[in-house]
Amino acid sequence: MKPLAGCRVLDMGIITAGAATSALLADLGADVIKVEAPRYRDPFRQWSVEAPSDDPTALPPFFKATNRNKQSISVDLKTAEGHALFCKLVAKSDVVLENFRRGVMKSLDLEYETLRRFNPAIILASISSQGESGPEARQVSFGSTLEATAGLAWLTGYDQGAPVVSGVDLNYPDQVVAIFAAGMVVTAWLDRRRTGRGVHLDMAQRELTSFLSGEAFAVPAAHAGRTGNARETYGLQDCFAAADGAWVAVSLATFGQLTAIADVNGRDDLERWIAARPSDEAVAALRADGVAAARVSTASEVLAAWRDRPSFSLTHTPDGSLAKGFPFQLDRHPLEVVRDAPVLGTDTRDVLARVGGFSVAEIEDFIDRGVVEAAPEPTTHEE
Amino acid sequence: MESEAPQSARASFPLAGVIAVERASAHCPLDVRLSLGLAGRMLADLGAEVIKLEPREGDPLRATGPRIGQTSALFAFLNAGKKFVCVDSDAEAEARIIAGSDALLRDPEPAPGSPSRVEAIASLLPGGDRGQEADSEFTLLAYSGLLDIVGDPDRAPLQLGGHQLAYGVGLALFTGIVAGLAEEGGAMETVRANFLDTGTWLNWKGVIAPSWGGSSPSRQGDAAEWRTVRCADGWVALVHRQDEWPALKALCNDPRLDDPRFQKRAERRRHSAEVSAIVEEHLRQYSRHEIRAMTLANRLPLGPVWTVEELHEDSQYGERGFLVPVCLPDGAQAVVPRIPVIWGDRIFGPGALDDIAVPIAEGVQ
Numbered sequence: 183m184k185p186l187a188g189c190r191v192l193d194m195g196i197i198t199a200g201a202a203t204s205a206l207l208a209d210l211g212a213d214v215i216k217v218e219a220p221r222y223r224d225p226f227r228q229w230s231v232e233a234p235s236d237d238p239t240a241l242p243p244f245f246k247a248t249n250r251n252k253q254s255i256s257v258d259l260k261t262a263e264g265h266a267l268f269c270k271l272v273a274k275s276d277v278v279l280e281n282f283r284r285g286v287m288k289s290l291d292l293e294y295e296t297l298r299r300f301n302p303a304i305i306l307a308s309i310s311s312q313g314e315s316g317p318e319a320r321q322v323s324f325g326s327t328l329e330a331t332a333g334l335a336w337l338t339g340y341d342q343g344a345p346v347v348s349g350v351d352l353n354y355p356d357q358v359v360a361i362f363a364a365g366m367v368v369t370a371w372l373d374r375r376r377t378g379r380g381v382h383l384d385m386a387q388r389e390l391t392s393f394l395s396g397e398a399f400a401v402p403a404a405h406a407g408r409t410g411n412a413r414e415t416y417g418l419q420d421c422f423a424a425a426d427g428a429w430v431a432v433s434l435a436t437f438g439q440l441t442a443i444a445d446v447n448g449r450d451d452l453e454r455w456i457a458a459r460p461s462d463e464a465v466a467a468l469r470a471d472g473v474a475a476a477r478v479s480t481a482s483e484v485l486a487a488w489r490d491r492p493s494f495s496l497t498h499t500p501d502g503s504l505a506k507g508f509p510f511q512l513d514r515h516p517l518e519v520v521r522d523a524p525v526l527g528t529d530t531r532d533v534l535a536r537v538g539g540f541s542v543a544e545i546e547d548f549i550d551r552g553v554v555e556a557a558p559e560p561t562t563h564e565e
Numbered sequence: 566m567e568s569e570a571p572q573s574a575r576a577s578f579p580l581a582g583v584i585a586v587e588r589a590s591a592h593c594p595l596d597v598r599l600s601l602g603l604a605g606r607m608l609a610d611l612g613a614e615v616i617k618l619e620p621r622e623g624d625p626l627r628a629t630g631p632r633i634g635q636t637s638a639l640f641a642f643l644n645a646g647k648k649f650v651c652v653d654s655d656a657e658a659e660a661r662i663i664a665g666s667d668a669l670l671r672d673p674e675p676a677p678g679s680p681s682r683v684e685a686i687a688s689l690l691p692g693g694d695r696g697q698e699a700d701s702e703f704t705l706l707a708y709s710g711l712l713d714i715v716g717d718p719d720r721a722p723l724q725l726g727g728h729q730l731a732y733g734v735g736l737a738l739f740t741g742i743v744a745g746l747a748e749e750g751g752a753m754e755t756v757r758a759n760f761l762d763t764g765t766w767l768n769w770k771g772v773i774a775p776s777w778g779g780s781s782p783s784r785q786g787d788a789a790e791w792r793t794v795r796c797a798d799g800w801v802a803l804v805h806r807q808d809e810w811p812a813l814k815a816l817c818n819d820p821r822l823d824d825p826r827f828q829k830r831a832e833r834r835r836h837s838a839e840v841s842a843i844v845e846e847h848l849r850q851y852s853r854h855e856i857r858a859m860t861l862a863n864r865l866p867l868g869p870v871w872t873v874e875e876l877h878e879d880s881q882y883g884e885r886g887f888l889v890p891v892c893l894p895d896g897a898q899a900v901v902p903r904i905p906v907i908w909g910d911r912i913f914g915p916g917a918l919d920d921i922a923v924p925i926a927e928g929v930q
Contacts (some may be wrong), residue, residue: 185744185754195781210744243771249651299843313907316884318857323804323866326791329725330802330868333876335793337726339714345870347802348725351782352714357767358733365740366906369611372747373579379636381909389887389905392876397728399888400638400899402874411703411724414593414629414639421704421712421721428721431712433701442569469699476704481781483712488765488772493691495765496773502774506769510737513755515748546839 183514184211187411190275190537192217192268193252196224198325198353199309199387200281201248202506207277208251209508209517215275215533217250218526219259220555223250227526254524255533256555259290263553267536267538268325269291269300274537276374281309284319294382302378305370309363311385320450325353325387332391335400341406346408355391362390363511379386386459421478422453424461432456433474442471495506499523530556578612578913581745586666587617588659589624589645590674596702596731600687600758602643602672604742608668609915610645610801614847616662617647620654620916623921634897636918641899645891646916653924668742683745685738685756693859700762702731709764710771717786733763788838793870794845796850801840802868806830812863819849889914894921 189212193204201224202218208214219226225243232529256262272278278297280287287293287308294306311323326347329335332526335345336554348354363385370381389506417436421429432452438445446455456464461477468475479487488496494517497507501522508517534540534554548554589598590821609615618625626640652659660678664667669680673688689700706712707723716723724730740757748754765772771781786792789913793800804815807830814822816843821843827833833840848856853869860867871879877900882888885907891899891914903914 183749185747208738243773243779244889245771247689247773261653312881313885315907316881318881321861321866322809322864323868324791324806325870327804328803328864330793330800330870333871333873334726335800335802335868335870336872338723340607340716340720340723344795345793345800346715346723347791347793347804347868348715349772349785350791350804352711352768354725354729354767357769358729358736361733361736361740362905365736366605368740368743368747369579370908372743375747376582384907386885386905389882389885389902392882392887393905394729394732395873397639397642398727399876400642400891400901401631401633402872402877404638405873408726411721413703413728415599415626415728416701416703419701421707423721429664429707429712431703431707431722433703447776470701471901474699474701474704476622476700476707478707478712479710480713481710481768482775482785484708484768485775487708491609491691493762493765495762496769504773506773507762507768509766510741510756510758511762512741512745513757514648514752515754562710 185512186210186212186368186371186457189213189277191215191273191279192228192271192276193304194278194280194282195309196281196506197226198356199359201226201278201359202357202364203307203309203367204252204279205248205250206364206509209519210364210368211515212277215529215537216254216524218251218256220256220552221258223526238322241523242523243505246499246503250499250505250519251521252266252524253529253533254526255530256527259292259555261553263548265291267534267548267553270538271303271533272297273300275304276371277305277307279307279309279367283322284310284314303369303374303378305319305374305380306382307363307367307370307385308383309359310386310389311386311432312388314384318530325356326350328355328388328391332388333379333398334391334395337405339406339409339410339556343408355387358394359385359387359390374537395556410513418449420451422456424464425458426460429478430456430461430464431476431478432468443467469558525557527557530554542557570777575612577633577716579908580608580611580613583608583613583668584666585613585615585670585742586663586680587615587670588663591620591673592674594673594689594701595625596728596760597672597687597689598624599643599702599728599731600734600738601672602626603687603732603846604670604738605647606643606645606915607735607739609743610915612913615647616666617644617649617734618659618662619649619651619922621651621924624713627763629922630811633893635894636893636895636897636899638899641891641893641902641918645901647919649919649922651922651924653926655926667746670738670742683742683754685742685745685758687734687738691759692760702728705728705760705764709763709769711764713783714768714771716784718784722784730764733756733767734760737763742841787841789836792841794841794848796848796856796869797850798889799853800870801848801853801856802870804866804868809865812865813844816859816863816865817844819843819847862870886912892916893915894918927929
């Protein structure tokens with residue numbers, strides 16, 4: 183039995199932060215039902231910056247990676263019937279997960295107190311920018327906004343230079359939160375098993391971003407400006423340009439570590455020594471002396487290296503495409519992708535029948551009246 | 566909101582009753598110690614009893630700066646609320662302690678003894694200790710492509726502040742451990758996390774893009790679509806998507822932003838340096854507090870860059886009790902972030918930082 187076997191999650195997570203958290207729960211064996219609405223799609227369904235194929239019905243790769251292993255239903259939560267239907271699913275579920283703008287769950291009348299009326303032991307996992315409370319609770323932000331407001335940008339940048347954010351292509355806080363938030367949901371699930379009680383988890387991404395540079399908060403005066411790549415764990419740590427134009431990343435405890443490399447006794451010596459030879463030669467010589475050294479890889483080089491020596495960070499989905507894998511792996515019950523991301527409403531009929539207990543006639547009536555939306559009956563593609 | 570829990574209240578914490586042992590071998594790289602430390606700190610905050618095994622001379626992280634009085638800030642942040650035990654190469658004593666635990670956090674070097682439920686192993690590279698001596702958090706940032714993304718195109722690649730990758734691995738260890746504890750059936754589970762896989766996973770958008778012919782940009786510096794720009798008293802992160810473009814234009818009220826090249830995101834993205842420079846001219850007249858007020862009023866996702874010092878006075882953090890004091894062994898105090906979750910109406914601040922343990926053979930029972 184996988185760790186989360188028997189745990190049913192109603193996933194209202196969108197884009198990266200929410201959807202990637204419930205994807206990790208699904209990878210761990212939870213029964214994850216992605217809930218969208220006839221007039222509200224996960225924006226990631228549309229967010230393909232570049233079209234991966236000429237097939238206009240193909241799901242964008244970013245959406246696919248963050249929604250694998252899930253089922254999909256579409257319910258109009260703004261109608262009384264849709265709301266009642268959703269609450270019936272809540273009664274048969276363990277977790278509701280959302281990362282909407284603060285205020286949306288209230289406007290949908292789906293706050294924790296409402297959900298509890300239908301299921302006293304429900305776990306509501308809320309992932310937001312600033313949390314449920316406080317003067318900035320309603321502030322709108324994306325990952326890099328939070329790097330600025332949480333202190334991470336203040337700590338990132340060249341020596342004496344301007345603060346720097348990770349930017350739209352990495353959007354760091356939105357990636358890392360999934361590992362944390364999934365951990366909190368699993369902890370709440372463990373706690374519920376012991377006590378029988380559910381909980382509302384209020385997780386603020388801004389707080390997580392500060393937590394992940396928490397040591398700086400203990401001594402703010404020591405962080406009056408930025409220090410490039412230097413860290414307290416090494417005597418010297420930085421990137422140096424090699425003769426072939428590549429950058430070499432070096433972490434050096436002391437210059438005494440350099441025994442086979444002659445006449446390098448300071449930063450300037452090391453810079454000149456690396457600049458005088460190709461990166462591969464510099465890296466090999468430094469590593470032979472036991473010094474941590476590596477050529478800085480581009481994304482394509484990372485992919486090529488992964489293809490040479492695959493590991494669990496990336497994986498292939500059943501349709502054969504490459505996707506995000508897992509941030510860790512379990513030996514006994516490995517995380518795996520067993521199902522491709524769903525077309526909208528693929529599982530509406532099944533979930534309403536199996537979980538909601540509705541009859542076929544009731545379900546078809548809901549569909550006809552637009553309370554729910556179902557994917558067109560499967561048209562099997564012959565390869 | 567309740568905070569600060571006496572021992573009795575800890576019985577109601579979510580991980581009450583769980584015993585975890587944290588063990589770094591003598592050869593464990595410093596950066597892996599950071600990962601083990603963070604996972605242990607999170608377990609302790611949530612109510613587990615965390616026993617950190619230390620050699621007689623102490624964890625080498627105790628020697629890192631900067632310091633608060635006599636204590637390393639880094640060590641204090643990672644180890645508040647844990648119980649330190651010095652077994653001083655007494656393998657039998659060590660095995661006994663591990664055998665009494667539910668979970669063991671360690672580096673790839675095998676430990677004497679097994680916990681009852683979960684073993685979590687952290688390493689720099691996949692597959693354990695292969696070549697660990699010639700790697701670090703920084704070289705793994707290089708291998709996973711994360712280093713290539715941040716900074717200016719003509720300058721050295723930059724890592725994000727602090728120890729993001731080591732702590733990312735720490736989060737992975739934590740989530741792996743609680744997943745292992747959730748498994749029914751009572752058999753042992755082994756969790757594996759390493760810097761290369763966590764780094765590649767965090768960088769997945771860039772890394773998989775070439776597999777479908779997409780592009781993965783390297784450092785873009787001032788040409789980045791989202792970047793920091795100057796304001797009257799510091800910097801602000803300029804963050805916007807298509808939805809916020811009209812509000813941003815309204816804020817600047819500058820006809821140059823009506824340029825047809827800037828109206829669609831895909832095209833605007835190619836002219837980011839130009840767009841940011843125009844917006845910066847306008848933001849320069851506002852302070853960060855004024856920009857904060859505008860973001861709340863206009864739904865603009867602009868981010869004032871606060872210093873760590875300023876965040877100690879931040880009203881949002883204050884109202885949510887986010888920064889909490891930790892008592893240090895010499896009587897001094899460190900103020901650090903609590904675990905970033907409010908659990909119903911409860912918050913979980915870390916316990917005190919204990920004094921270094923004397924070897925058990927010499928200790929008074």
